[in-house]
Amino acid sequence: MYSSLLLLAALLATGTLSHSPNSYSFNPLQHLAGTAPPFDPLDPPLGPSPPQGCNVTRAAYLVRHAAIYANDFDYESYIEPFVQKLNNTTVNWSTIPTFSFLSTWQNPITDAEQEMLTRAGKLEATKLGVDIAQRYQSLRTPEKIWTSTAERTVKSAKSLTQGLADNASDIQVVEISEGEEEGANSLTPYGSCPTYSSSAGSDQATTFLNRYAAPIMARFNAESPAFNWTATDVYAISLLCGYETVIRGSSPFCSLDILSPNEWLAFEYTNDIQYFYNTGYGSPVSGAIGFPWVNATMNSLMGDHNNTSNATTDQDLYISFTHRELPPTVIVALGLFNNSAYSGANNINGTMPLNTINHRRAWKSSYFLTFLTNIAIEKMSCDSYGFDAGTYYRVLVNDSPQSLDGCAEGPGESCAQGNMTSWLSQRAEAVGEYGTTCMVDYANSTDVLSIYNS
Ligand SMILES: *[C@@H]1O[C@H](CO)[C@@H](O)[C@H](O)[C@H]1NC(C)=O
Numbered sequence: 001m002y003s004s005l006l007l008l009a010a011l012l013a014t015g016t017l018s019h020s021p022n023s024y025s026f027n028p029l030q031h032l033a034g035t036a037p038p039f040d041p042l043d044p045p046l047g048p049s050p051p052q053g054c055n056v057t058r059a060a061y062l063v064r065h066a067a068i069y070a071n072d073f074d075y076e077s078y079i080e081p082f083v084q085k086l087n088n089t090t091v092n093w094s095t096i097p098t099f100s101f102l103s104t105w106q107n108p109i110t111d112a113e114q115e116m117l118t119r120a121g122k123l124e125a126t127k128l129g130v131d132i133a134q135r136y137q138s139l140r141t142p143e144k145i146w147t148s149t150a151e152r153t154v155k156s157a158k159s160l161t162q163g164l165a166d167n168a169s170d171i172q173v174v175e176i177s178e179g180e181e182e183g184a185n186s187l188t189p190y191g192s193c194p195t196y197s198s199s200a201g202s203d204q205a206t207t208f209l210n211r212y213a214a215p216i217m218a219r220f221n222a223e224s225p226a227f228n229w230t231a232t233d234v235y236a237i238s239l240l241c242g243y244e245t246v247i248r249g250s251s252p253f254c255s256l257d258i259l260s261p262n263e264w265l266a267f268e269y270t271n272d273i274q275y276f277y278n279t280g281y282g283s284p285v286s287g288a289i290g291f292p293w294v295n296a297t298m299n300s301l302m303g304d305h306n307n308t309s310n311a312t313t314d315q316d317l318y319i320s321f322t323h324r325e326l327p328p329t330v331i332v333a334l335g336l337f338n339n340s341a342y343s344g345a346n347n348i349n350g351t352m353p354l355n356t357i358n359h360r361r362a363w364k365s366s367y368f369l370t371f372l373t374n375i376a377i378e379k380m381s382c383d384s385y386g387f388d389a390g391t392y393y394r395v396l397v398n399d400s401p402q403s404l405d406g407c408a409e410g411p412g413e414s415c416a417q418g419n420m421t422s423w424l425s426q427r428a429e430a431v432g433e434y435g436t437t438c439m440v441d442y443a444n445s446t447d448v449l450s451i452y453n454s
């Protein structure tokens with residue numbers, strides 16, 4: 001009796017195996033979509049180690065740049081108007097309990113630094129290089145990695161080489177044009193796709209923003225009516241939580257006394273709606289934009305190993321840096337995070353209602369769009385109990401293994417080499433060709449990404 005009470009006390013003390021509303025905790029930083037610092041979402045919570053009997057023999061990574069001070073659009077549309085309003089207001093913040101910190105708060109974002117990597121961003125990118133080097137100790141350090149030309153992507157790539165190589169200058173950082181007539185042959189193929197619209201999803205997202213922000217505005221305006229809080233101010237607060245955290249290490253705007261967990265989830269959902277229609281399943285072009293990276297990467301991974309050649313295509317590791325738009329399109333090309341997968345009805349319109357949050361959706365941008373978000377494809381040589389010996393492939397998103405819908409019968413839910421080619425053809429057909437889907441209107445386009453040969 002006494003000992004079982006002790007056991008119970010011990011279990012409660014460690015917080016394990018117990019229902020308890022009193023131990024509820026919530027971290028807004030894991031619900032900030034594109035402004036979230038990197039974290040492992042564990043979605044699904046499969047173990048990231050190679051399956052029993054398998055060795056990784058090659059791997060490819062697509063990585064979004066690391067943390068920046070602020071994205072132009074976020075800054076100009078939301079943060080700058082809010083900060084200017086703060087500068088002009090007659091409200092005496094030290095008398096307003098929720099926002100008393102505003103009496104001394106300074107904007108962390110200057111015009112000059114806006115699109116630049118933060119110190120934490122550089123550190124995280126270098127750490128990713130270390131993580132990759134440690135994870136794949138038997139793979140050769142790559143001679144080349146690739147990046148789009150924007151300063152924030154190039155600096156992220158260079159920061160990664162500091163952690164990946166013994167001497168960073170052993171790795172050449174190849175810069176790939178962000179021009180608008182590159183067809184599929186770039187790390188920014190959405191920019192060369194006339195049918196891609198950078199504003200797609202804003203109307204839907206704004207509809208939901210106005211809905212969830214209304215009671216928040218009413219609450220804030222009850223405390224500080226002279227500020228005349230608007231929906232865009234409410235949105236700016238959430239963005240500042242993310243950006244200020246990656247600049248200063250923490251932010252008073254992340255406080256759960258300002259926005260409740262439910263309200264942070266509504267901010268996240270607003271972003272999910274935006275990305276769903278912008279670069280997700282709600283866009284008729286996203287899969288076609290993402291597929292060329294998948295195709296080129298799988299071709300390189302599947303190619304014969306040739307240790308005697310110095311050709312770039314003979315690397316063990318293929319790492320590329322891009323912007324926030326590309327990873328979600330690759331996710332669509334791979335059929336991952338699909339709200340209606342396995343439902344038997346692929347109804348993209350029924351899963352992201354604009355009047356309430358679908359908490360059970362698979363499409364959660366915080367899980368695949370954080371700063372430094374990465375999609376990995378691993379080639380594995382396996383001799384696992386209960387499976388044929390051979391070559392298998394596995395996809396990981398931010399360290400969580402993802403099983404491919406229709407090709408997950410191998411060890412650790414991996415896809416057998418013998419099934420990969422036909423699975424890829426099915427995906428190619430489902431998402432459509434780049435050129436025709438994008439209705440490319442310039443003469444020299446291409447449907448193939450060939451940067452790994454450059
Ligand atoms: C702030 O005040 C300036 C000068 O009075 C004015 O021009 C500007 O429109 C104001 N900005 C905002 C966001 O209220």
Ligand SMILES: *[C@@H]1O[C@H](CO)[C@@H](O)[C@H](O)[C@H]1NC(C)=O
Nearest residue numbers: 083084085086087088089107
């Ligand atoms: C803040 O407002 C003052 C007075 O309205 C103005 O002179 C100043 O330029 C503003 N500062 C910023 C950063 O907008």
Ligand SMILES: *[C@@H]1O[C@H](CO)[C@@H](O)[C@H](O)[C@H]1NC(C)=O
Nearest residue numbers: 090091092093094095096103
């Ligand atoms: C703001 O309120 C505090 C506390 O009531 C007061 O001490 C301070 O003088 C006020 N500041 C201004 C600028 O009115």
Ligand SMILES: *[C@@H]1O[C@H](CO)[C@@H](O)[C@H](O)[C@H]1NC(C)=O
Nearest residue numbers: 165166167168169170171172
């Ligand atoms: C790194 O390699 C470069 C080029 O080979 C060489 O000049 C440099 O001294 C090396 N740096 C270190 C710290 O070994």
Ligand SMILES: *[C@@H]1O[C@H](CO)[C@@H](O)[C@H](O)[C@H]1NC(C)=O
Nearest residue numbers: 179181182183185444445446
């Ligand atoms: C097409 O031509 C433009 C203009 O010369 C060039 O910038 C672009 O790289 C070319 N695209 C391809 C896919 O070769």
Ligand SMILES: *[C@@H]1O[C@H](CO)[C@@H](O)[C@H](O)[C@H]1NC(C)=O
Nearest residue numbers: 225226227228229230231232
């Ligand atoms: C509050 O802001 C809204 C939106 O900018 C504006 O339409 C309204 O006139 C403002 N109200 C007051 C009292 O300033």
Ligand SMILES: *[C@@H]1O[C@H](CO)[C@@H](O)[C@H](O)[C@H]1NC(C)=O
Nearest residue numbers: 292295296299428433447448
């Ligand atoms: C995939 O890549 C191969 C090799 O570059 C190419 O021949 C094929 O057309 C590509 N498939 C699609 C659907 O783009």
Ligand SMILES: *[C@@H]1O[C@H](CO)[C@@H](O)[C@H](O)[C@H]1NC(C)=O
Nearest residue numbers: 143306307308309310311314
């Ligand atoms: C590969 O490069 C090394 C060093 O540059 C050189 O010694 C070797 O001959 C090259 N091998 C081939 C097959 O080209």
Ligand SMILES: *[C@@H]1O[C@H](CO)[C@@H](O)[C@H](O)[C@H]1NC(C)=O
Nearest residue numbers: 304305306307308309310311
């Ligand atoms: C490997 O590369 C070398 C040098 O480029 C070439 O001579 C050889 O044929 C290649 N072997 C295979 C199996 O592709």
Ligand SMILES: *[C@@H]1O[C@H](CO)[C@@H](O)[C@H](O)[C@H]1NC(C)=O
Nearest residue numbers: 282284345346347348349350
């Ligand atoms: C989704 O809605 C759009 C716009 O109403 C429509 O064009 C599209 O065909 C719908 N898709 C499906 C799968 O029902």
Ligand SMILES: *[C@@H]1O[C@H](CO)[C@@H](O)[C@H](O)[C@H]1NC(C)=O
Nearest residue numbers: 053054055381382383384389
């Ligand atoms: C995996 O690597 C280990 C250690 O090098 C080796 O003993 C084993 O045979 C390898 N397994 C496969 C399936 O390649």
Ligand SMILES: *[C@@H]1O[C@H](CO)[C@@H](O)[C@H](O)[C@H]1NC(C)=O
Nearest residue numbers: 388406409410416417418419
């Ligand atoms: C390929 O997929 C089929 C059906 O999904 C499965 O039965 C077969 O075992 C897979 N092939 C290999 C080599 O694993």
